[in-house]
Amino acid sequence: MPAPLRLQGIPASVGYAEGPLFDLDRPPVAYAGKASSAEELKSLKAAIGKAVSRLVAMVETADSDAAGILEFHIAMLEDDALSGPAFASIASGHSADAAWRQALDAEIAGYEASDQDYFRARATDLLDIRDQVLRALTDDGEHAVPAGAILYGEDIAPTRFLQIDWSAGGGIALKAGSTASHVAMLARSRGVPMVVGLGALPAGLAGPALLDAEHGSIVVDPSPMEIASFRESLSAFAARQGDARSFLTRPALTKAGTAVRVQVNIAYPTDVDGIDIATCDGVGLMRTEFLFGKTLPDEETQYRAYRKVLEWAGEKPVTIRTVDAGGDKPVPGFTIQEGNPFLGLRGIRLSLARLDIFRVQIRALLRAAPHGNLKVMFPMIATAEEYERSAALFAEEQAALAARGIMQKMPPLGIMVEVPSVAIAPEAFAGVAFFSIGSNDLTQYVMAAARDNAGVAHLNSVRHPAVLRLIGSVAAFGRENGIPVSLCGDAGGDPASIPVLIEAGLRDLSVAPAQLATAKAAISDVAV
Numbered sequence: 001m002p003a004p005l006r007l008q009g010i011p012a013s014v015g016y017a018e019g020p021l022f023d024l025d026r027p028p029v030a031y032a033g034k035a036s037s038a039e040e041l042k043s044l045k046a047a048i049g050k051a052v053s054r055l056v057a058m059v060e061t062a063d064s065d066a067a068g069i070l071e072f073h074i075a076m077l078e079d080d081a082l083s084g085p086a087f088a089s090i091a092s093g094h095s096a097d098a099a100w101r102q103a104l105d106a107e108i109a110g111y112e113a114s115d116q117d118y119f120r121a122r123a124t125d126l127l128d129i130r131d132q133v134l135r136a137l138t139d140d141g142e143h144a145v146p147a148g149a150i151l152y153g154e155d156i157a158p159t160r161f162l163q164i165d166w167s168a169g170g171g172i173a174l175k176a177g178s179t180a181s182h183v184a185m186l187a188r189s190r191g192v193p194m195v196v197g198l199g200a201l202p203a204g205l206a207g208p209a210l211l212d213a214e215h216g217s218i219v220v221d222p223s224p225m226e227i228a229s230f231r232e233s234l235s236a237f238a239a240r241q242g243d244a245r246s247f248l249t250r251p252a253l254t255k256a257g258t259a260v261r262v263q264v265n266i267a268y269p270t271d272v273d274g275i276d277i278a279t280c281d282g283v284g285l286m287r288t289e290f291l292f293g294k295t296l297p298d299e300e301t302q303y304r305a306y307r308k309v310l311e312w313a314g315e316k317p318v319t320i321r322t323v324d325a326g327g328d329k330p331v332p333g334f335t336i337q338e339g340n341p342f343l344g345l346r347g348i349r350l351s352l353a354r355l356d357i358f359r360v361q362i363r364a365l366l367r368a369a370p371h372g373n374l375k376v377m378f379p380m381i382a383t384a385e386e387y388e389r390s391a392a393l394f395a396e397e398q399a400a401l402a403a404r405g406i407m408q409k410m411p412p413l414g415i416m417v418e419v420p421s422v423a424i425a426p427e428a429f430a431g432v433a434f435f436s437i438g439s440n441d442l443t444q445y446v447m448a449a450a451r452d453n454a455g456v457a458h459l460n461s462v463r464h465p466a467v468l469r470l471i472g473s474v475a476a477f478g479r480e481n482g483i484p485v486s487l488c489g490d491a492g493g494d495p496a497s498i499p500v501l502i503e504a505g506l507r508d509l510s511v512a513p514a515q516l517a518t519a520k521a522a523i524s525d526v527a528v
């Protein structure tokens, strides 16, 4: 029996899987060339058509997140800018497969060279599109993935993920990958365990494996003892999940009876479709930068998106954050290329530099406000002046809307506390309506460890005393000055961090919808 191989990566979607390994990177079936360029061209066009039809069929059964990705792929495949260079290369004598591969590889290389996580993640979409057409050319449909297998390889494309039947279990173990990719988002929403950043997995691995996507590890060819302890962790995890579900509909209380408000974080207005408003205390963070994804949304599009969420929440609060573009969230036509984007023109800095875009969002928010219990907050605030300028813009736009007789309302205006300058000297912000601690960024800036860099992930802990001390002092400042303080970073949904956050004085957390039940369960275990 081979010795067990253990590797450590980063959890991208929590859960456990035990099963055979399946190599995602096995070479595809070879393409048989045609006699003439005309036939090669016909064959490539037919393969693109076949790939589009397969995607259209998948859209019909996909949920809204998945359908969005598939429609993006269809649009790319139908775009002449992508296929044109391949057609030209066939005309100059290349075979259909070589021409397509060459054209797509050139595009992919451009995205991969980007120093921004978002663009590198889009390279995976292009790789997927490339391989779908190559598979259609050779008629090599989806390779049979054994039920319950753990798929391992460099990365996995979203469409490949969607073609797999996950009902029998299974998981994903990636050498590279990113927790911010589309496929990681899909894995989290479908509950498929996934670990990324495992580094150099030896090629041609086979055999049984144990994937622990709660702690981010994989063991290949495990010993009987490892199997037994893995199964214990798995059943403890399953029991925790089962118990947690019973907390979903109840208000969150600690052992001592302290009430903790638990709200949800969302990104798209459709995110609320699957959530029962009775299970949460409102929306603690709506990230609007994803609405700004590929094209800048106009005032009407934004107004409708905000109004939908406000109407869903009824009387409960909805905290919408003005666009936090930049950093790892570039928006074409808005953000700029920078050497060090996390420390650059990001969040409120960018909005204040592009008032044409910011004013559109402000108007949409002011018009949406009468439709519910809206609160608005500004991201990446570092100085009081940024808050004051932003609040003044709200007042100006409100006056202009009122002068035109348009229905509007001024919402309470608060700030994210995610830049250390604010957490260290909050007294400059005594006039804001509320604070929301962004522990993702606060941690990366306090620890000088980029949040998207697997190499420094060990430093990136909200539980470091320096980060916790800052959080505690912001909570105390809020209490003493009557300013509500919540936390909307990922730590709020992490059962391991919840006790220390509550001990630090927080009584208001906002978590990913999939973490609502486990967060409430973890709160019930806290002593204070």
Ligand code: PEP
Binding pocket: 285, 287, 324, 418, 437, 438, 439, 440, 441, 442, 488, 489, 490
């Ligand atoms: C944070 O920084 O904790 C936060 C909630 O904002 P984002 O993750 O969108 O940067």
Ligand code: MG
Binding pocket: 379, 418, 438, 440, 441
């Ligand atoms: Mg942030």
